[in-house]
Amino acid sequence: MPRTQKNDNFIDKSFTVMADIILKVLPTNKRSKEAFAYYRDGMSAQADGEYAEALDNYEEALKLEDDPNDRSYVIYNMGLIHASNGEHDRALKLYNEALELNPQMPQALNNIAVIYHYKGEKTKEDGDSEGAEDFFDRAADYWKQAISLAPNNYIEAQNWMQNTGRGG
Template identity: 55%
Template sequence: MPRTQNKDNFIDKTFTVMADLIVKMMPINDKAKRAYVYYRDGLSAQNAGDYAEALENYEESLKLEESPFDRSETLKNMAIIYMSNGDEDLALDTYQRALDQNSNQPSCLKNMGLIYEKRGRTAQEAGLQDEADQLFDRAADVWTQAVRLYPGGYLDIENWLKTTGRSNIDVYF
């Protein structure tokens, strides 16, 4: 049974029925509608913590979806799952794929920076300062892009950029 039909309460069931009706009436082709239903089911599974089911639905959505914007959202959600599961290399690759579809995704850049910064701290703790500096610089590069796309949205990142000396820009807009 699809996740959207497996709701426990009246409000969720009602919302799902309404959403299904709206999707059926949308002036888009059947393929795009099916892609959306897979995406919606993937998002529902992801929110419920069922990452395997979410990834299956997202993969099916990607097979059908033609819109670069919608594909980028699906890829971003997949990358979040990979990141949560500790598969940082796959997360980085998937975030990049999302950015290739839609470069206006500051959250992808922010999360990529989190991975690089974490790896930098790990290298630093292991006494590998040159490697740490390279990773911190990569974090700074993607975070600078993120902050430029979303000024004021990532104040902690702006502070990190300033306090580490990796930014000489005071205002990002």
């Protein structure tokens, strides 16, 4: 049964109804509409914590979607799943793929920075302060890029950079 027929959550139903309306009126080809339907179902599954189902839908969307900007969001969402599962290296790879397709994606830059910051904290806990500083510097570089694209976002990151002397 398609996910669109089994959502019980009001917000999910509202999203699905709006997405279906957009699909019907969107002046695009059938292939793109199919890709969007898989993407929509992937987002719904992801919101429900059904990560395997979400990834399957995203993979199907990528097979059909040709638009680089749209592909970047599918890949970005795949990165979110891998990051939430603790698969940080896989998430980094996906976020970077998304950025190759859409360099104007501050959320991907932010998520890369968050992972590098996390790796810095872990490395510091392991007693490698020099390695930790390298990760922290990388995090700051990505946060600077994210902030340049979305100046009013990432206030916590700006404060961290300022407090650690990394600019901000």
